[in-house]
Amino acid sequence: MSETAIRHDFSAEPVSNVTGYRAFTAGSFRFSRDEYFATIEWPKGRHQMPVDAFLRALMRDIAWGFFYGTVNFDAVFGTTNLYGQVDMFAGRYNDSYRAAGLDWQERFEASELMPLFKEMISDWTNDGYDPFAAPQETDAPWGRKNGGNDAAVTRQRVTARRMVGLPGDTQPRTDESGYPVNRMFADVPQDAPLVEAEPGFEDQVCAYNLFAYLSRSDVTWNPSVCSVLEDSLYCPTTEEFILPIEHGNDRVEWFMQLSDEITWDVKDKETGKPRAKVTMRAGDIAAMPADIRHQGYSSKRSMLLVWENASNAIPEMIQRGEAPVTPVQF
Amino acid sequence: MRAAQHASAARHSAVAAGDEETPLAGGGYTTVFGALNDYRKGHIEIIDDDPKNYVFSNVFEIAETCAPYERVVAGKNFDYVIEAGRAERDSPWFTNAHDEFVLCMDGEIEVRLIKPEAPLLAPDARGAHLAGAAPAGAKMGRLVLRRGHQGLLPKGCAYQFSAARPSVFTIQTVLGPVSVEKWADICIGGGQ
Known part of the structure; x- marks a missing residue:
């Protein structure tokens, strides 16, 4: 075949x-x-x-x-x-x-x-x-x-090298840069954090408003990298309507719901048979196992933190069958 | 195939106004964020699975039940973790040998940053470590974070959190000596 x-x-x-x-x-x-x-x-x-x-x-x-x-x-x-x-x-x-x-x-x-x-x-x-x-x-x-x-x-995925807002890195979105607040996030505060950097530390003392940044995203279901700790990538995204694909995981993937609500249909990766429905609300954090496929539904535009491990070692672990299906046992 | 069952029920009543249906207030939309005293946990409807596979918890519930500045691991991907906890008054001083990133989920958290005179950790040290009393060194500056603000805890610094009222944080970091793993206590299918 x-x-x-x-x-x-x-x-x-x-x-x-x-x-x-x-x-x-x-x-x-x-x-x-x-x-x-x-x-x-x-x-x-x-x-x-x-x-x-x-x-x-x-x-x-x-x-x-x-x-x-x-x-x-x-x-x-x-x-x-x-x-x-x-x-x-x-x-x-x-x-x-x-x-x-x-x-x-x-x-x-x-x-x-x-x-x-x-x-x-x-x-x-x-x-x-x-x-x-x-x-x-x-x-x-x-x-x-x-x-x-x-x-x-032909939009390019936005990828911060260290963190949004740092000098020389991806900058916060503004009206002036062409990113107005989305209609469903009109109530999201746009305040900036207080940042007081002593002379010489301006490139290390930094913060920005992530929720305001997300409220101005012009795309749905398209994560952008906002902070990078080695291979640990925070990839938040805004979600409305349906994830256009059923994503079949080959590694554990984590979600933290930052606002509102998404329901995930979870099916077996190989067969497509339903396994669970996972409803995530603000503050919920959960893992998608490595042997499933998932598709999300978001009635109101919501903020989702997708947390990825981009280690180059993982594909080899997957090929050897050594990548864990679930992240922890308890 | 077993009948669907709820693995967990919501613990708290509704959060911000109009959350039972698609929020429409005055022709607009209401964005629902969580708060320490006002969150509504989701749930898993099991069809043919084990709820433990999803390692499902809620950072506000964790913050509500943990000790101040207990850094509870809520997400783990090999040795990378997301820690969650409650900020309340002053924290111990922490230090690191790699970047960390703190995200304020509720309330207001001040972050004080110092550049120690000499490195407090070996270059390959992983995760956050206690730094003892305020280390000698140069003041780098400070951040005041409110809901949704993400701040850098730069590699090699010492830092202290302070919150006038209970607030909630998450930290993108690496599993380390101050990380607390208690999955059965926080996750659906464990003690939940």
């Missing part, structure tokens, strides 16, 4: 005379879109997704560099990051497809697959549609080809 050889064949087909969009191929996977759907074809099957859901998922896969572990666009299609290489699959993590022998998986160099994904989202995103935005904050993606929105789909 699955091919493990590296595929290097990619193509972009001519513009469709009907829809105005191009179709793309990666190995034996073919991607096309029409006015409402993205269609994925592979040697054993064909799958459709609403194009808004597909573009939101594709946008995260691009922005996160294939992320940690598996990015399930839905219950059928997705990618798995092998850190340098990427598996693209259909039905691989779906019990029914597996049982029927309809699953398919091919491997690519990440550096070769990424340009195709970027070309696809650029071509398939119409003027006014922003796949990073909450549905209430963007135009619809439907219809035939109508311009583009490269300014939105």
